[in-house]
Amino acid sequence: MFQVRIHGRGGQGVVTGAEMLSVAAFFEGRHAQAFPSFGSERTGAPVVAFCRIADKQIRLREPILEPDFLIVQDPTLFKVIDVFAGLRSDGYLLVNTNKTFAELHLGQVVDRLPKGHAVIVPATEFAMKHVGRPVPNAALLGAFAALTQFVRLDSVEHAIGEAFPGKVGAANIAAAREAHEFVLMQQRESAA
């Protein structure tokens, strides 16, 4: 079972992001379970959503305490809550920011993870460029698909298109593609 925890703020599409990820995994024939942190969500307040992906039925109903993959949609959360709680030592970290890990003072956290498992993506920039609104969730899923084998980019695109039909969907898909390419480019650079 692969467990993903998404941190963000109310209004950034955290819950929708987890749901779209589960739909993308479903399209690939996997079992997936997405659920929010069950708060009374308010715009701007810290929000957590979860997604489990597995090849058999998922029975577990506890929150994700030891994520394999952490998506942080808002880097201002690092000062507010312990987003890294329980992150597995072989886990992944995907942060939406246009800063570096050093600038975010996350060097120590990144060093503990395997090489290439901590990645930065300016997802809000991509969202502003394509969607015109600061909604980084779709772009981050594009980056997610580049980092793991649990979902392919085309499944992510399909899931985004289902959640947002028409123009909005197409714009979010474009943001996801750019973020996906951005991660692949980083991987090529570090391999070179």
Place this chain on the structure above:
Amino acid sequence: MLKQIEGSHAMAEAIALCRPEVICAYPITPQTHIVEGLGELVKEGALVDCEYINVESEFAALSVAIGASAAGARAYTATASQGLLFMAEAVYNASGLGLPIVMTLGNRAIGAPINIWNDHSDAMSMRDAGWLQLFAETNQEAVDLHIQAFKLAEELSMPVMVCVDGFILTHAVERIDIPTQQQVDAYLPPYDPVQVLDPAEPASIGAMVGPEAFTEVRFLAHYKQTLALKLIPEFSEEFSKAFGRESGGLLRTYRAEDADMLVVAMGSVCGTIKDTIDEMREDGIRIGLVVIVSFRPFPVAALRTALAAAKNVVVVEKSIAVGMGGQLADNVDVALRNLPRPPRLHSSVAGLGGRPITRASLHHLFRQASVQPWEGTNFLDLNERVVGREIHRTRKNRRSGPTAENILRQLGKSVPPVAE
């Protein structure tokens, strides 16, 4: 058809497939997405011959359902928590009048203090109101139980409450098989009421009944519940034949055959318990689970058979009868009574007001039950330090203030404004 879909939305689709003729609803978290989904289906014309009535309160919601059902319509509503309390009088009326209404309960705690999260306090508050109460373990079962609920309700002419864990199930997006209209039509015949308010053939429903007949009326209500004990497994079996999967029934067991310790629980927590049991089995511990689906009627005989060979029974429940203990544990005790060598009963109250029930805590609980059993009721993951300090404070100071807010301050939380 397999869909990756929110539990509430799947339930809305399943309820629509049951062709309800009147849906009356008042929104309350966490069931709102269900009635919103149904509202959309009516508005877009996917659900035809159905009147969707927005009402001004939960009392009105169930009252309209009662009127609609008495007039011969298949009626549905949903609620949760304080909403169920607000309609309490109508809850008793619906069953007292023998009206086959189906209601979803998106299980949620009851205030004060206000809390929107999941536990079973709301269902327990109406456990003796004369309704059938069926608890869903998964969203698939929530879908399936609604289809069975209409059939049960109408066959018995009594109302059914389908209890679904708020947020944990209602807001979870997962793989769910939504049946076809043909499948549901073949399983669920059109509503053929045993009593109808019809101006062409005037009759009274709900007349005053004095001491000369009240006992007999109540006896027959109890008798109907004993009939339900036979019908629930029958309809569940019929369902599995028609739909190709098992859902519902009175109870089911998991890895129980050779178990020394059996856990008894209801609802979505059973999934987490099954995972915990698998892990403990790996360590050679002989532990199993009995999932209660039908809390009303309570399957005393079936449960007695299921538990008879165990040495220890641990009841994990999301509710507390303050001043007594866990209601489910109390009911399980009835099933154990009169066994020649009854297992020892351990009662734990867990998951109140949405506190997560984790595998780690369950591991600890089940081990504790065998090596260091407790007396009375155990509160899983109770913060004893906070409780101790608050008890000490209230002893020292007569005007100690409101308990809930004092505890929030102790935990370093800001005291939030009252909001939904």
